[in-house]
Amino acid sequence: MEKRVTFGKWTIGILFAVPQLILIFTFFYWPAGQAVYWSLTLQQPWGGGNIWVGLDNFRSILANADYWNSITASLIFAGISTGLAMFIALVLAALTDRQLAGSWLYRVVLIWPYGIAAPALAMAFRFILAPEAGFMAFANHFWPGFWDPGLNGADAMASVIIAFSWKYVGYNFIFFLAAFQAIPRSLIEAAAMDGSGVIRRFWDIQFPLITPTIFFLLVINITESFQDSFGIVDIMTAGGPANATNLMVYKIYSDGFKGLDYSGAAAQSIILMLLIIALTIVQFRFIERRVHYR
């Protein structure tokens, strides 16, 4: 017979939940509700008044070619940077898990990038990737005009993707390594005794067993690439050249804070929220089916 502690009155349970509910309400539902309200009005920045405009803000944003360009750029950024960050982290974690020489060092060092603040890391990459002064100046010396993030949109996009992926490799690495180490050694040793090589063992044993982690990281990486890219873009490209790196989250900032168009920015953040929710639902609906939870 299982022993359970129960409360006689349901009110006590509610009381215990109240602090948490207050926190969630104050820091999530209230601002989100405010954003919805703002997106349906035209707000004067100094608070002098507002006008109800219904869905006009959404209409004007969705009719704007620049905004669609921004959505496309965000999707490209999310796709490539997530793929890159997860693939590199997976390879590094798999190698570290194999106890190669010096793996204890990698285990510590590879986590560091995630601890670096986005603006600092963006500043570092701006130096590294500067076409005239940095590391890429070398490449430009041999192939003049090869690397020009100042005018070439693809180069600029590559710069921010590299910087973002570099940061998230560290984050993904921790999770992958933990997942690998949770796999019982006996399974891998048994497979090795049966004569399967490293690659075979990876695909048949390790990979299927870490799919829950892969799925978790996929959801987190895609969500973060929509939200956490702001600092890197702001320092490295400021959305340029010619809007090539004007990601959705950066456009919200520049329209809202620099342009003082609070209502337009609120509408954009609602759209961004819906997009992330939709993407997450799709992932849970279609990709999670292939995940094997033990």
Add this chain to the structure above:
Amino acid sequence: MTIIKRGLAALAAAALSTALAVPAFAEPVKFDFWFGLSGDLARVVDTLCKNFNASQKDYEVVCTSQGNYDATLQNTIAAFRAGKQPTVVQVYDVGTATMMLSGAYKPADKLMEENGYKIDYSDYFPGIARYYATSKGEMLSFPFNSSTALMYWNKDAFAKIGKTEAPKTWEDVGADLKALKDAGYDCPMAINISANESWQLMEQFSAIHNQPIASKNNGYDGLDARLEMNKTKFVQYVTDLKKWYDAGLIKIKSKDLGQDMVQAFATGTCQIIMTSVGDHGTVGKTQKEGMNWDVAELPVYAGTERKNSLVGGASLWVLSGKSDAEYKGAAAFLNFIHDPKTALFWSTNTGYIPVTKSGFEYMKANGFYDKAPYKGREVAIASLTASEPTEITRGIRLGNFTQIRAEFGTQMQAIFANKESVQDGVDALVKNGNAILDRFQQTYPNKTLP
């Protein structure tokens, strides 16, 4: 009983002494001043504040840097919505239209009058005063840090092509750039094409050539003003810049690429740049040893009657909702800044120019402009006062102009990357900029610019 009596006596004595002490050791009235300068300039502002606090005992200004102009405006708006706004705030030139419609300020001229300060408004250089004044000429804010754009040119390089003077027309510039290239200079001229350079490439150019940026006298006469630089000489100018860029006569220099314009000029890499007189000090301090250089007014196209250039920088606004005592302090502070002696201190320690004629005269009388490193800065005054301001060269009074500048950067980058033709790019700038103006007008229905 005696204890109580004694206690009462002591209390009375204490109360009496506090009552007597208060007027003698009155705490000065504190008020906040938020500004948008950082680094070296922020230290100069701090010294300025200390000087003000030391100059009298009644008020104490607390000066806080907010990092940059954008952040200052954003933070002030947030503070104002929460009822915690500073008394005085520095707002950049293009934020003027937003401020005027905010209803969040106390007109500076009224403030000074109410507190018994007589300010001679005709003492301000007209090019500076008109930028910040209403269409009727009332000063709602006080000009503070002011600059204008100049052409910096390398005398050594020009000597190599047999020139001792800076080019005065764009036609001459074209020929000189070619000659410099032929003389072996890899980078005859440097420009940058981000949102920031809207100031020298579009706004200053248009003013000097008396070309409108927008209808309704650049927006002074109404919120229904719309951009029209796709029909002015500006298109010709961008076409020429692009032509020179394609021919390798102009290089793009920016921090993101490794070296900004000012560094490129100071190290002798590039021979001509156009930037603020505020960079005069930086070039002097960081220049290559022994390099000879000078500044000149921005060139014009041949046959153009030169008009005054525009002032850049920021002005000081006094916000509403403060106590009378704080307003008294703010008035004293503005009066202190208005003083010619402060102008000398300010211009000596920064690259900014004096904003009043009396300040300029005072500095001239003190021999400020006679010797290096300040020699040459008087060219900025000449450029600002090249003519009486016209309806168009008063300034630019457009809503959300920061976003229009961003659009300028976007379209210039598209033009220089050969993504669109010059005319298409400037047309797109007008179209997208007008959408920003539409939105601004919709946000302020039934309101008019003062």
